[in-house]
Amino acid sequence: MISEVLTGAGLLGRGAKIILKRPKLFLLGALPAVITSVIFLILLIVLLFRVDEIVLWLSPFADGWDAGWAMTVRILMGVALIAGSILLMVISFSALTLALGAPLYDQISEAVDASEGDAPPPREEPLGTQIGRAVRQAIALILVSLVGAIVLFAIGLVPVVGNVVGAVLSALFGGWMLATELIGSACERRGIITLAGRRAAMRTARAKVFGLGVPTFLLLSVPLVAIVVFPIATAAGTLLARELLPAEEKLR
Template sequence: MDQNAAKPLGAVRQFFSGASLLGRGLELVLRSPRLLALGLLPALIAGILYIVALIFLIRFVPDLARFATGFADGWASGLRDLLEVLAGIAIVGVAVLLGMLAFTAVTLAIGDPFYERISELVERRYGGVPDAVEVGFWPSLGRSVIDSIRLITLSIVFGIPLFLLGLVPVAGQIVSPVLGALVGGWLLAVELTGAPFQRRGQRLRDRRRVLRANRPATLGFGVAVFLCFLIPLGAILLMPAAVAGATLLSRRVLGHPTDIVTVQPL
């Protein structure tokens, strides 16, 4: 096969291989109902806050859409109404992207000890981490909060052009969700792999560099998480699996074994 043709095929295989890590993470946590329950508790708390915020947003979407399209007050009523509808769709889309990342950041902060434990046990099952760096709870929480603020800021920066793109009839409603899933998936992958990289003494800049070098697999995992989080209650139920899958992704991109070493339950 021509090498130029093989490269896209290789990227596609890596993408789906990365996506499959979420399924492997789900399989791992389902084998330990106790850890699964502990992992669900922080997500449930954050999920309640997320749902309340989403209901509040939906209640005020028409007002926000009218405010965002105030420049069109002098336009024909039909065109103005269409623009308001498109603005409402774009606002909800951007809010889902930001809300997904905020939900993940809040859940990881609330459940830091639980998710750290899940990640650590997954590492141990696949051979552990030589010379692992012990990070205390408060330093770990502080780093996670700072990294999450940076990532959410990035999502806002990307969210503005996505909102504007959503105002373009037809094409905007097709391209904007796809780009939103890719951007959201990438940022979710970066956020969820925080604990495994911290365990190796690596910070956000190191994480981004390594994940960027393995972009197809990273996007595959992140987009799979993003899409599953869109399912009602998916973000709550799958958060422990996403943490386990992110640990496997970290091991893969860092060149550590991903073959099971011990069959002991998590």
């Protein structure tokens, strides 16, 4: 399992090696991430400035409590709220960035396939069909992430261990959801067009998926770092899809 995790993490380095040899494609892939990074950075700043107000609004039940207990509960709520919001923002950022720059990220994925050899032929499909499916899948992933953020917010309220457990689960859940997005383009070229199909492939090598997804999730959680990381993560996602595909084929 450790070997698989390290292999998955190593895909980021392999992806960087491939994409940085194509600086023009790398820069084009960074452009959509610039736009969405600015949007989500503004949202994060607003949240940080208003977190006290939001927590007070969410916890009127603590108004009559002892001051020490009320402050403890509200601090836990504030930390859990920020952690859950970052989870939701990273997944939404990825989904929106991939949708906004779909043609560019498809080019990155195709370039990785070409560089590694045995690339599948381009998938013939109307653009409208592709866009419609991408939007539906992005909405589905964001909604699932919203549910996950709510659950992790509740876990974060548990005294002492809640924030630690919530942070670990957030990284694991966020990494899995992120990997689901990053392998999308390469999977579609291989005839796997549904989220269920992607998840079936991912379950054949969970440790490897977490090995790529978790560090990528953590890197994308850092404002503006995502601009550099995202094109590399897209390349790494294609490499992951290539490794998952033989196992997935056995399921079909």
